Amino acid sequence: xxxxxxxxxxxxxxxxxxxxxxxxxxxxxxxxxxxxxxxxxxxxxxxxxxxxxxxxxxxxxxxxxxxxxxxxxxxxxxxxxxxxxxxxxxxxxxxxxxxxxxxxxxxxxxxxxxxxxxxxxxxxxxxxxxxxxxxxxxxxxxxxxxxxxxxxxxxxxxxxxxxxxxxxxxxxxxxxxxxxxxxxxxxxxxxxxxxxxxxxxxxxxxxxxxxxxxxxxxxxxxxxxxxxxxxxxxxxxx
Amino acid sequence: xxxxxxxxxxxxxxxxxxxxxxxxxxxxxxxxxxxxxxxxxxxxxxxxxxxxxxxxxxxxxxxxxxxxxxxxxxxxxxxxxxxxxxxxxxxxxxxxxxxxxxxxxxxxxxxxxxxxxxxxxxxxxxxxxxxxxxxxxxxxxxxxxxxxxxxxxxxxxxxxxxxxxxxxxxxxxxxxxxxxxxxxxxxxxxxxxxxxxxxxxxxxxxxxxxxxxxxxxxxxxxxxxxxxxxxxxxxxxx
DNA sequence: AACTGCATCTACGTATACATTGTAAGGAAA
DNA sequence: TTTCCTTACAATGTATACGTAGATGCAGTT
Numbered sequence: 418x419x420x421x422x423x424x425x426x427x428x429x430x431x432x433x434x435x436x437x438x439x440x441x442x443x444x445x446x447x448x449x450x451x452x453x454x455x456x457x458x459x460x461x462x463x464x465x466x467x468x469x470x471x472x473x474x475x476x477x478x479x480x481x482x483x484x485x486x487x488x489x490x491x492x493x494x495x496x497x498x499x500x501x502x503x504x505x506x507x508x509x510x511x512x513x514x515x516x517x518x519x520x521x522x523x524x525x526x527x528x529x530x531x532x533x534x535x536x537x538x539x540x541x542x543x544x545x546x547x548x549x550x551x552x553x554x555x556x557x558x559x560x561x562x563x564x565x566x567x568x569x570x571x572x573x574x575x576x577x578x579x580x581x582x583x584x585x586x587x588x589x590x591x592x593x594x595x596x597x598x599x600x601x602x603x604x605x606x607x608x609x610x611x612x613x614x615x616x617x618x619x620x621x622x623x624x625x626x627x628x629x630x631x632x633x634x635x636x637x638x639x640x641x642x643x644x645x646x647x648x649x650x651x652x653x654x655x
Numbered sequence: 656x657x658x659x660x661x662x663x664x665x666x667x668x669x670x671x672x673x674x675x676x677x678x679x680x681x682x683x684x685x686x687x688x689x690x691x692x693x694x695x696x697x698x699x700x701x702x703x704x705x706x707x708x709x710x711x712x713x714x715x716x717x718x719x720x721x722x723x724x725x726x727x728x729x730x731x732x733x734x735x736x737x738x739x740x741x742x743x744x745x746x747x748x749x750x751x752x753x754x755x756x757x758x759x760x761x762x763x764x765x766x767x768x769x770x771x772x773x774x775x776x777x778x779x780x781x782x783x784x785x786x787x788x789x790x791x792x793x794x795x796x797x798x799x800x801x802x803x804x805x806x807x808x809x810x811x812x813x814x815x816x817x818x819x820x821x822x823x824x825x826x827x828x829x830x831x832x833x834x835x836x837x838x839x840x841x842x843x844x845x846x847x848x849x850x851x852x853x854x855x856x857x858x859x860x861x862x863x864x865x866x867x868x869x870x871x872x873x874x875x876x877x878x879x880x881x882x883x884x885x886x887x888x889x890x891x892x893x
Numbered sequence: 894a895a896c897t898g899c900a901t902c903t904a905c906g907t908a909t910a911c912a913t914t915g916t917a918a919g920g921a922a923a
Numbered sequence: 924t925t926t927c928c929t930t931a932c933a934a935t936g937t938a939t940a941c942g943t944a945g946a947t948g949c950a951g952t953t
Contacts, residue, residue, distance in 0.1 A: 440906065465934065476908045477935090478716075482723050489727045491818070498915050498934060513816045516766065520758040528754065578751045580729070580829075584822055591818075678936065703904070714938045715905090736904060736945060 441475045445483035448473055453492055453503055454593050460505035460655050468500065490587050505654040506595050508647040514592050515640025519633050521585050522569065525576040527629035530620040538575055542568060542617050550610045558600050561609075568613055572632075595655055599646055679713045683721035686711055691730055691741055692831050698743035698893050706738065728825050743892040744833050746885040752830050753878025757871050759823050760807065763814040765867035768858040776813055780806060780855050788848045796838050799847075806851055810870075833893055837884055 449469065452458045469480045484501045487493045493501040506514075534542075545568035552560035566589075573585045612635045619628040647653070687707065690696045707718045722739045725731045731739040744752075772780075783806035790798035804827075811823045850873045857866040885891070 442906080467934070478907055478909090481936095482720065485720050485723050486727055489724055491821075497936090500934080513818050516762055516816060517759065517818050517822065520762040521755065524754055524758040578754060580751050580755050580826065583729075584755070588818065680936080705904075716937055716939090719905095735906090738904080 441473075441479035442482045445469065445473055445475065445479045446486050449483055449487060449501075450492065450590070453487075454590065456594060456597070458503050460503050460594070463499050463502045465500035491591055506591060507653050508644050511592060511595055511647060512640065512644045514588050515636065515643065518585065518588050518592075519636040519640060521581060521588070522573060522636055523629045523633040525573045525578070525581055525585070526616060526620065526632040527625040528576040528578065528581075529572060530623055530625040530628035532575075532577070533623060534575060534620055538571065539617070539621060541571055542620075545571065546610060546613045546617060549613065553605065553607065553610065558605075561606065562596070562600055565606075565609065595643070595647065595652075598652070598655055599643055602650065603642065603646055679711075679717035680720045683707065683711055683713065683717045684724050687721055687725060687739075688730065688828070691725075692828065694832060694835070696741050698741050698832070701738050701740045703738035729829055744829060745891050746882050749830060749833055749885060750878065750882045752826050753874065753881065756823065756826050756830075757874040757878060759819060759826070760811060760874055761867045761871040763811045763816070763819055763823070764854060764858065764870040765863040766814040766816065766819075767810060768861055768863040768866035770813075770815070771861060772813060772858055776809065777855070777859060779809055780858075781852075783809065784848060784851045784855060787851065791843065791845065791848065796843075799844065800834070800838055803844075803847065833881070833885065833890075836890070836893055837881055840888065841880065841884055 449458075449464075458464065466477045466480050466484070469484075470477045473480065484493065484495055487501065488495050491504065493503050495501050545564050548564035549561055549568070552558070552564055573582055576582070612631065616628060616631045616635065619631055647655075687696075687702075696702065704715045704718050704722070707722075708715045711718065722731065722733055725739065726733050729742065731741050733739050783802050786802035787799055787806070790796070790802055811820055814820070850869065854866060854869045854873065857869055885893075
């Protein structure tokens with residue numbers, strides 16, 4: 418297991434829905450997606466249908482379907498004679514992604530604050546914030562990232578808006594590699610605990626506009642920091 | 656041609672990208688999507704793989720791929736023995752969709768205002784607004800809808816944010832049938848010209864926050880009106 | 894008449910076959 | 924050596940084959 422596996426487990430909402438009726442198509446989709454998120458297939462890596470089929474011990478048909486899905490989610494492109502190719506994520510892409518994420522998670526926060534939040538999910542949010550603090554104290558960035566993702570994931574889920582949930586998940590997946598990469602390079606997210614706590618307070622007190630404002634500011638800052646970091650490091654591709 | 660075909664042509668950004676390398680898969684995707692958007696396959700309608708294949712004169716394989724794509728876009732569901740089924744859109748769905756659209760188009764407007772807009776696209780936006788006015792004067796709601804869609808489409812395109820463009824397009828597709836249905840039932844959109852003109856002014860004068868505020872208010876109002884209309888009419892499904 | 898059990902049939906999931914076409918290697922010419 | 928052309932190969936797009944699971948319809952029982 419790679420050191421990032423714990424974070425990866427929570428990196429997408431989809432992974433919360435286990436595959437009951439397992440068909441090969443879903444298996445292929447899950448496996449390929451995981452290879453990409455874990456970095457086993459880095460940006461630019463190519464994989465032929467037959468390669469994947471052989472590796473996963475199935476025929477090309479379900480593999481093709483999985484690739485179609487991954488393409489539609491913006492994870493790979495499909496080039497006629499080169500199989501699928503993992504799309505690199507440029508600094509520009511990250512800027513675009515964070516712009517959209519800012520807006521989407523903003524209304525998620527607003528919606529949750531407006532609908533009101535029950536005791537149990539509120540406690541879960543507070544627990545995630547607490548974990549972030551503990552992880553920072555211990556200097557464990559991976560655990561911090563895990564708690565951070567858990568917080569954001571829960572928040573979006575609480576909105577109850579299916580489309581919102583799906584789209585945010587998709588964007589997270591696309592940004593995942595870059596976030597993991599910069600985890601060790603970025604300045605320590607000292608403020609994150611305070612910011613998240615403030616957001617929770619706004620939600621708990623039923624202040625939709627404030628919740629949205631806080632979360633948007635938060636995401637905007639995080640995005641800006643990340644993009645500048647990538648540009649500074651010349652990491653235009655990953 | 657159905658009376659709504661003109662509007663449909665502009666209903667999605669994707670249709671702007673013509674199919675050069677025509678493979679059967681794309682043909683199937685386009686054909687099925689069009690059947691759904693045009694209402695030839697209404698909500699709840701089912702279509703077996705073999706039916707579609709026979710109808711489109713191809714084998715099941717490309718049809719399956721098209722169905723996978725449509726499912727991922729939230730247009731249909733796939734049930735093991737019943738083929739694909741066109742997903743109904745409830746009032747609740749429309750509320751969700753418009754919540755997300757509000758946020759997405761809001762940042763689109765903000766982005767365009769921030770980046771600045773060239774003379775030509777600015778003129779195109781103004782032309783769309785003018786067309787809306789003319790259509791209203793003529794009492795031609797279909798033409799109004801066409802101009803309205805063109806305006807919003809151009810605006811989102813101008814943001815240059817690929818993800819944003821793709822996601823907005825997807826949501827439009829999902830909302831398309833409901834919008835067409837209510838076109839004749841809703842109150843005449845008298846204010847739309849004024850509102851859009853104000854948005855264009857904010858963009859032209861480079862005021863991102865004002866542009867965003869105007870557009871969000873606009874979309875929020877439109878969404879609210881639509882949802883209330885659907886609920887009042889008891890149209891919980893379409 | 895309603896319900897249950899069984900048989901049949903069909904739609905699908907997956908595998909495989911086949912023709913097409915892009916690619917790359919290898920050779921020839923400059 | 925470099926560049927262009929030819930040719931062989933291999934990956935893909937699409938069609939088709941095949942086994943399975945679930946749905947449908949019928950018969951028999953209550």
